Amino acid sequence: MSNAVAVSRTQESHEEREKSFLARNKYLILRRTTQLTILSLYIAGNYLGWKILQGNLSTSKFLEVIPLSDPYAVLQMFFAGVVVGTDVLIGALIILTFYSLVAGRAFCSWVCPVNIITDFANWLKVKLGLHREERKVKIPRSARYWFLVLGLVLSPILGVPAFEFISPVSITHRGLIFGMGLGWTIILAIFIFDLLVVKNGWCGHLCPLGAFYSVVSKPASLIRVGYDLNKCTECMECKRVCPEVQVLWMIGKESKPVLSGECTNCGRCIDVCPEHALFYTLRFKKSGGDKDEA
Amino acid sequence: MTDKKPDPKRRKLLVGFLQGLGLSVVGGVIWAAIVHENKHDPLVLRPPGAYPEDEFLKKCIKCGLCVIACANRPNVPYDKKGNKMVTLRLASPGDNKPIGTPYFIPRKVPCYMCEDVPCTFACPTKALDTELLKNEEGKVDVNKARMGVAVVDYNSCIAYWGLQCDACVRACPLMHKAIYIDVRRNRRTGKHAMLVPVVDPDYCTGCGLCEFACPTDKPAIYVLPRDIALGKIGKHYVRGWMETEENVEEKIKEREKELREWKPKTPEEYLNEEDLLYE
Known part of the structure; x- marks a missing residue:
């Protein structure tokens, strides 16, 4: 324990010599700025009527014209037996193209609001050293791919886009824009799960939306x-x-x-x-x- | 012998697959149960132009663009504290409504029946479809909305006491059509009339302006989804007189028109009536 602290201390001082605080946190700051900017634009879209980004991460309108849609949600709707209109289809294609050909799985770390929560849980976990002593709960990282498929299997059975009814991503994002209700319990649950149960538990093991972006960005993202x-x-x-x-x-x-x-x-x-x-x-x-x- | 021996690698792969399958089944049952329970709310009131609940839930992508359109329309009313009165809400956990879908609570904020129906036009997935609001001329008409139907609990309605209350009738955007005043004999006094509100489901849109206006503590008139509130006669019962009497449909229409266009007299009209002078 004391050894580890000593090692990390020396590294910190080493880092400080090499890189300034801003350089050490450049992308972290950029990411938080991006996440919060997007979120604020959505919130202003509802409460102030700003027309830059209106809607939420499921489907939104950018500058009143350009549709943006969650391709996984559209896929679930397709499995539930709905052929969505051209607007939403184009929106889904824009998002799909952007992440699969350009940005990789950047949605998770640059846009998704849950990322802020799970990153905080992870930061706290490491800060408190919980990850060193805790018993490892073994959930395979591949579990998310099962849930990804499960969302598509359940959609036709239930006749609705299945993940959209339980998605903590949507619940968090919608909650912040339209009113949280009891949605904070789900946020808290994810925070505690990541902090006390499994390191990077939600984003790294379970989230089917993250799994979706992993799959589509694997072959070609630039x-x-x-x-x-x-x-x-x-x-x-x-x-x-x-x-x-x-x-x-x-x-x-x-x-x-x-x-x-x-x-x-x-x-x-x-x-x-x-x-x-x-x-x-x-x-x-x-x-x-x-x-x-x- | 050798080919019957299980290949440990293959076995491991297979068992791993089964574990994943097992996890999916267990997770799937819980997941499905939550969704199944959550999506079933027979009392939810949807915005204008919504498809029947099952189809609506399939098509709604939960983006909230209808709610935003409702909240940011120019004619949005404000309450006494200066807060926006927004009709549409997006269901969050704890609302006991299908999550993320738009609904409204007429007693809190009714639908104000905007002529340009911004909510329906905002829907990107056609879960709210302007096609469902088209009138005979093919124009979008908010009065074609069928969000629900108003129901009167006449035991709580003070007009049925014989008091003159027509708050709901006056609040109704389709006054004398969707709600009209019916004149009934007051059986308690024997000589007075009761002017009671009656809802015509053929015209009622379910906007809930009546429910919002009702002065009783808990509204005596309230909006329910149409498939909950309305009965269905079926083919077994037939009105014989509809076939024997001549021009019966016209007669019914005329009589209905008369009934609906009836309005209580103003005090001046009443006092200047000739009968009164000779009484």
């Missing part, structure tokens, strides 16, 4: 996190902060971008890396040894 083995000192700070630590299997092994769809492109690893060995890059760019990339 923006990836690159890794340069030559610069890496194997301090493992990146693995300590990564919410989907399995995607960083190449650390200390080979220079290769993170290609797993489970990476949320949150950029926390880039923030904490003192050696600039991790950086945003494009899928097809070779990252090994190229110093200009950093």
